[in-house]
Amino acid sequence: MRAMYATSGGPGVWPARIACGLFVAALVAGCVGGKQPAAPAITPLPVPTPLTAFTPAFPQKIVQLAWFYKPPEDSNLATLAQYFNVFVLTKNDEAARDALKAQGVAAPMLQYFAFDAIQDPGNCTDRPWGNQVAYEAGDFCQISEQHPDWFMLDTAGRRIMHDGNAFMDPGNAGWREFFLQRVRQSQQEQGWDGVFLDNVEASLYKRQTRGMPGPYLDDAGYQAAIEGFLQYLYINYFQPQRRPLFANVIAIQDQQEAYFRYLRYLDGAMEEGFGVDFYNGFLSDSDWLEQMSRFEQTQRLGKRLILVSNGTRLDAERELYAFASYLLIANGGASFRYSNNRSYEQAWLYDNYFSDLGDPTGQRYFDGKVWRRDFAGGAVTVDLKTHTATITTP
Numbered sequence: 282m283r284a285m286y287a288t289s290g291g292p293g294v295w296p297a298r299i300a301c302g303l304f305v306a307a308l309v310a311g312c313v314g315g316k317q318p319a320a321p322a323i324t325p326l327p328v329p330t331p332l333t334a335f336t337p338a339f340p341q342k343i344v345q346l347a348w349f350y351k352p353p354e355d356s357n358l359a360t361l362a363q364y365f366n367v368f369v370l371t372k373n374d375e376a377a378r379d380a381l382k383a384q385g386v387a388a389p390m391l392q393y394f395a396f397d398a399i400q401d402p403g404n405c406t407d408r409p410w411g412n413q414v415a416y417e418a419g420d421f422c423q424i425s426e427q428h429p430d431w432f433m434l435d436t437a438g439r440r441i442m443h444d445g446n447a448f449m450d451p452g453n454a455g456w457r458e459f460f461l462q463r464v465r466q467s468q469q470e471q472g473w474d475g476v477f478l479d480n481v482e483a484s485l486y487k488r489q490t491r492g493m494p495g496p497y498l499d500d501a502g503y504q505a506a507i508e509g510f511l512q513y514l515y516i517n518y519f520q521p522q523r524r525p526l527f528a529n530v531i532a533i534q535d536q537q538e539a540y541f542r543y544l545r546y547l548d549g550a551m552e553e554g555f556g557v558d559f560y561n562g563f564l565s566d567s568d569w570l571e572q573m574s575r576f577e578q579t580q581r582l583g584k585r586l587i588l589v590s591n592g593t594r595l596d597a598e599r600e601l602y603a604f605a606s607y608l609l610i611a612n613g614g615a616s617f618r619y620s621n622n623r624s625y626e627q628a629w630l631y632d633n634y635f636s637d638l639g640d641p642t643g644q645r646y647f648d649g650k651v652w653r654r655d656f657a658g659g660a661v662t663v664d665l666k667t668h669t670a671t672i673t674t675p
Contacts, residue, residue: 346618369391378390394477395412396451431453431455451506451509483543594627612641
């Protein structure tokens with residue numbers, strides 16, 4: 282989800298201001314006139330050379346905190362290095378990335394890329410944002426002229442645009458090749474360890490308001506195109522190079538089967554609506570239980586998770602409910618963040634993150650009233666009826 286950023290303050294949390302990463306673009310579908318340079322070159326994929334080992338390693342401890350998508354506004358990288366365990370940053374954040382590594386961060390540094398769209402900067406000379414693959418000045422104009430078939434068209438044959446971004450056809454072979462070329466170039470030239478893909482759709486749910494794609498009028502066809510794209514990226518680069526590939530899989534609705542198909546070509550997934558809904562409400566009991574089961578299964582498959590719960594900074598009860606839900610299913614492969622898409626620039630650290638629970642002694646279970654998980658140093662409970670939770674230690 283392309284995040285909107287804002288700042289806020291308040292007691293009860295440990296603050297660290299984080300830089301704005303607003304994905305801003307002009308609402309322009311074409312490009313300005315004038316003679317354009319040749320289309321972006323696409324070079325053949327080389328035969329991948331597998332690495333003997335992937336040096337950076339993700340942590341395996343039960344409680345892990347995730348950070349995304351921009352470095353701290355006040356350059357307080359020490360806070361991130363000390364308390365966070367999983368990192369997603371963006372092109373042009375290489376200095377902050379390297380500083381985190383210098384301060385002892387050993388986890389892979391994932392580079393953010395929008396999966397679904399490219400930015401139209403409004404002309405052919407301004408440099409676009411670095412969070413999508415058409416990041417060179419003139420890219421949008423060149424692609425428009427030379428490769429109009431790469432764009433996603435609606436049922437009326439018009440490009441699908443949203444907030445100055447043009448959606449691309451995940452089933453187009455030329456677009457896939459260009460996408461991978463740019464990802465590979467940025468990874469290798471800038472020293473990144475892997476990639477995080479944003480907005481990998483599991484259904485057409487969001488398309489109902491942004492324009493239905495002409496080539497894909499049902500979920501099955503759209504899913505097949507996206508799955509094929511992920512497979513192409515994974516087998517041609519990420520798997521042989523042992524570089525982790527993560528994705529924010531969105532619009533899942535009732536398409537859990539598609540989620541697991543995508544997961545075959547991913548090393549990890551993000552859920553931005555974990556445990557609670559996106560606003561100030563809660564998931565239904567059935568949706569909450571579905572998430573718990575799906576994310577336990579994800580970890581059993583050896584895949585990693587970034588679980589994001591939405592709320593306001595001072596809503597301690599909601600934070601506790603979300604974090605306790607995470608503790609019920611955290612098995613060493615899941616990381617957590619409580620925030621919202623207007624506050625990703627802030628590091629919110631809560632005392633319960635540091636509860637001395639020790640390791641879990643088993644899996645979650647229902648005791649007749651609440652969901653519970655026992656730990657060597659205490660217990661965690663979640664009550665779906667009252668939307669309350671407890672974390673108890675001796």
